[in-house]
Amino acid sequence: MVRTLITFLAIAGLFALPLQARADRLLVFAAASLAGPLDAAAAKFEEATEHEVVISYAGSSALARQIEQGAPADVFLSANQGWMDHLAALGHIRNETRRDLWENRLALISHDGGEEVPLTPELDLGELLEGGRLAVALTTAVPAGIYAREALASLGLWDQVKDSLAEADNTRAALALVATGAAPWGIVYTTDARAEPEVNRRAIFPPETHSRITYPGALIAFARPPAEDFLAYLSGPEAQAIFDEAGFDMAVAP
Helix, strand or coil, X not given: CHHHHHHHHHHHHHHHHHHHHHHCEEEEEEEHHHCCHHHHHHHHHHHHHCCEEEEEEECHHHHHHHHHCCCCCCEEECCCHHHHHHHXXXXXXXXXXXXXXXXXXXXXXXXXXXXXXXXXXXXXXXXXXXXXXXXXXXXXXXXXXXXHHHHHHHCCCHHHHCCCEEEECCHHHHHHHHHCCCCCEEEEEXXXXXXXXXXXXXXXXXXHHCCCCEEEEEEECCCCCHHHHHHHXXXXXXXXXXXXXXXXXXXXXX
């Protein structure tokens, strides 16, 4: 009888080990534009806590749909409020943990260098393209693309370029098109332009031309306990300093 109990406990212990390992491994779904500073912040968090942080980057729309379909994420970091609202309405996030973490700006970039471009209704953006394409994230789904469309429409420039777009799955993919010269011009976040030496920032869109660019974060409904510590860390001074260095602004109340 004792031997049977010991055997049972040993088997139970074997099954418990993987579960414990998974409890200390966090899966973070994050907007592609956060790559770089988020990796650095996660590494600092890992050093301090010994929890493992795995980050999956993509467009916020793609990540939200994966969470909606049951992807086992612990934390969602979106590049706009809309996709976080979408998951909240479906009960996929813990609303009490939701918070705005960072803000960003929108930039016009080019592969070749040159003077600053005046972003006014008088700009002939179609002529600037010279038959090439304007690289943007998906303008109907991905936050960076949605902001770009808003900004262009606000300036009366959308009709000039709507048929000359090179739409990418996320802002970093749009950035890569300009960096490689596949597209001569593009619209990305200012932090993207800052992180890529092969592109030139030619203008920053006035904030009144598009919705406020904020990055909300929240825990997924069934997030593991260490996820709370990670989200709290991202709100703290050490992580904020990392994002400040990358060009992000700390989110402030509207």
